[in-house]
Amino acid sequence: MSQYMVEFDLPAVMDENFASRIPAQRLKVEEMMERGFLLSYSLSVDRQKLWCIFKADSELEVMASISEFPLIKYMTPMITELMFHNMVAARIPLFSLN
Numbered sequence: 687m688s689q690y691m692v693e694f695d696l697p698a699v700m701d702e703n704f705a706s707r708i709p710a711q712r713l714k715v716e717e718m719m720e721r722g723f724l725l726s727y728s729l730s731v732d733r734q735k736l737w738c739i740f741k742a743d744s745e746l747e748v749m750a751s752i753s754e755f756p757l758i759k760y761m762t763p764m765i766t767e768l769m770f771h772n773m774v775a776a777r778i779p780l781f782s783l784n
Contacts, residue, residue, distance in 0.1 A: 689768045694761040695737040710756040
């Protein structure tokens, strides 16, 4: 299984149709993250770029997945296969029975 970065260009002006699809987009992102398929999801402060890291068997699998995004008709994707992707794991404090 490989990792892929998808960089999306977003529209400069976000109309009502775009805004109305944001809740569905968030739900889809959460679903993909829970399945372990989507590893990270980041939006630039100017809301012009979006970056995602996917774990998939092929670029075609990534393309099929991003086609499920409710906002895909507003986004222009560029997919790049990664050699590696390092990230800090969430640190959960150890539980002590003492």
